[in-house]
Amino acid sequence: MTLLIRIRDHKDEAAFVAVFRHFAPRLKSFLMRSGTDAALAEECVQEVMATVWRKAHLFDPSRASVATWVYTIARNKKIDVLRKQKRPEPEDLPWGPEAEPDQADVIGLQQESEQLGAAIAALPEKQRELIEKAYFGDYTHSEIAEQTGLPLGTIKSRIRLALERLRRAMDQK
Known part of the structure; x- marks a missing residue:
């Protein structure tokens, strides 16, 4: 940081x-x-x-x-x-107006993204850091264990608990 x-x-x-x-x-x-x-x-x-x-x-x-x-x-x-x-060439464009994306879908995706961001931010710091390393930092569980000095089982348990919290948070729409 x-x-x-x-x-x-x-x-x-x-x-x-x-x-x-x-x-x-x-x-x-x-x-x-x-x-x-x-x-x-x-x-x-x-x-x-x-x-x-x-x-x-x-x-x-x-x-x-x-x-x-x-x-x-x-x-x-x-x-x-x-x-x-994926943009088509002008000659490949269909005639007539294009359908607008369904605003409910757009809003739903935005809300889900915001909800996930809030859920990640609400995780306990130790779990959030491991989730970020594993899913955003491209580290394997073993690499995280080497970096943090924590046992591999602890890493896996914290990540599993964090994912379960995230799943519950996302289900509470």
Whole structure:
């Protein structure tokens, strides 16, 4: 978090290099695991990191961890790239007005995203950190155990408990 704050407050290039080195390979792996080819994943990573540099002033550590913030940017960039890829050529466009997306669906997705963000933020700190490392930080349970010094069983138990809390929170719509 300190590195991103240095980028945010002082445009610290050395801090950005460290953030880039940490997140770039993880983001590329994250994007490739979700079905993006290597070249497109690399392009997305470059755009994500450029966005991190340009929009560091928007980072608020009280709202999200650095990993959550960066991976959210990556997810949004991937969606943007996929949308651009699926745009038809002008001659392929159907005639007549396009159907607008169902506003109920759009609102529902926004509400679910907000609800999940709130549920993650409401987790006990120890569980939230492990969820962020496992799902946003691209770490295996074994890698998390090595980083934290906690037994592997403890890592698995805390993640399982956190996922159950998240599931209950999402079911309480």
